[in-house]
Amino acid sequence: MTNYDAGDVLTVHGGAPLNGELRVRGAKNLVSKAMVAAVLGETPSTLFDVPAIRDVEVVTGLLELHGVKVTRGPLDGELHFDTSDVESANVDEINVHAGSSRIPILFCGPLLHRLGHAFIPDLGGCNIGGRPIDFHIQALREFGAVVEKSEKGMDITAPNGLHGAKLELPYPSVGATEQILLTAVRAEGVTELRNAAVEPEIIDLICVLQKMGAIIKVHTDRVIEIQGVPRLTGYKHRPIPDRIEAASWGAAALATRGDVFVRGARQADMMTFLNLFTSVGGAFEIDDTPGEGGIRFWHPGGELNAVAMETDVHPGFMTDWQQPMVVALTQARGLSIVHETVYERRLGYTAALNQMGATIQTYRECLGGTPCRFGRRNFMHSAVIAGPSKLHAADLVIPDLRAGFSHLIAALAAEGTSRVYGVKLIQRGYEDFEGKLNGLGAHVELG
Incomplete structure (x- = not known):
């Protein structure tokens, strides 16, 4: 991991809930x-x-x-x-x-x-x-x-x-x-x-x-x-707000037992995510104030619930919502099932979560949903997550944009200090994520 410069490595001191507010801009x-x-x-x-x-x-x-x-x-x-x-x-x-x-x-x-x-x-x-x-x-x-x-x-x-x-x-x-x-x-x-x-x-x-x-x-x-x-x-x-970033912060609030207000988030674009967020045991509140509104996401206490989740094209559950939500599901009691139907290799990031103490098994079969175009082919596109798991710190290398933010959420939820390598990938799609994390009370620093 010596090939990463200081600006590409984030040190994350985990275990603290994310609390506060941030703003998402155009998608x-x-x-x-x-x-x-x-x-x-x-x-x-x-x-x-x-x-x-x-x-x-x-x-x-x-x-x-x-x-x-x-x-x-x-x-x-x-x-x-x-x-x-x-x-x-x-x-x-x-x-x-x-x-x-x-x-x-x-x-x-x-x-x-x-x-x-x-x-x-x-x-x-x-x-x-x-x-x-x-x-x-x-x-x-x-x-x-x-x-x-x-x-x-x-x-x-x-x-x-x-x-x-x-x-x-x-x-x-x-x-x-x-x-x-x-x-x-x-x-x-x-x-x-x-x-x-x-x-x-x-x-x-x-x-x-x-x-x-x-x-x-x-x-x-x-x-x-x-x-x-x-x-x-x-x-x-003026573009619609970024529903992927909004959901990522919502999942981060859930995984860290926090409370985050995402200013700019819009209910109409996130209804499928909000349904699953509620089913898992998260709580949300909509503020429709023109120009100033958003969605507050928080963990209401108690245990989270295992769910069956299947990604799909709109209006289904968005594939880019899957990875951050899986991190939250490592904290849910029971067996959660994920069936990824949009990208056949999108579950590769789960190996890093297992390294941190999660229990996630991937499968070639179409689990928990209707058969998809990846069925009967050699793609590990379904997963079973057993929880709750106590996550611990680890050194993590970011493989792609959305999985990278999920690794970040896992590091925030874990006990101890993690080092996340390749964070410049996250900068492709998340504006000032380090500043936003610090504004939510996370203990992170570059280098």
Whole structure:
């Protein structure tokens, strides 16, 4: 573990409940996509309440490489995008700047409309299971794009422009749905997308595009219809709050027997999480005060209850809520069952929890729910958690963004001092998490 610099290691003195309040800002899973959408507009755009996270830095850099002027406005978290001089970027610079981000693929549609050319570097991202770009590439071809493999990635052109298409996703992929929306809005004719993702962040992206002049109809049964338009303008938009971060802090309050008010959290986007939170034995209270409201999460005392939990696409229980809640379930009495149906390798982080004293067994079978696409395949995608377990401190290495925050919660709930390595990964999606932890009374320090 000598390869980590001081800024990438967090020392956590566990055993103290988290108490206090914090604020969540715009959803990571919307903000980066809205930034890309600005490229489609022929006039400037403004995005408010943007969190200071690594993903925003990556997209900002990619926009600037393509000639977009990104400036900060007078309000905290306000960004302006001037897209009057969009241009092609150097392939090597895209590769270097994108790093492990999967964002570059979403630039394809907007850049094809603006420049007639786009480039995708070899993509990275969190190692949590297959997130193939096949959906994206096939969709672009259906729109009329020509995709050619090169040594450093993929060159994409649209020699005859882009036209509408009839598409059906084999799985309601969020990324593929975003790709199709960002491409279809200026493609000639009508695009019909079946089996689309309908997560709140997708609907919010549709709101952004509609503000720009797009014509998008959301039908029942996961069908989205897009009428292409020849021109889009900029937007002014305040994104929905980050429901993943809000739930993460709620689970942290439960796991540490604490009491945390998450200002900005919104009930409508978190109903499935709140149902499970109540079933486990947590307590919450909604404050609907305009502009100042949020959700208070707390452990009411007594024992927590074991539950059966299955992740799914919206409106099911979100896969990104699973890891933090599993940490809380290590403190519940009885056997809890988790069935992960979205990412086949998302339970790898449980080995670290077992190292800390948890009792979690993973299985290939679809436990506690309906059979999923990972059943009868060699993926450990179900888990049984026996509790309550007394967690103890350990040295932990963060494998990916969401599992990383779960490791952090486990370290906070454990007795003793843990060292968490690779915390810069958490900065990809959680703004100022160290400052927020200190504000909640946690004893943590970098280095």
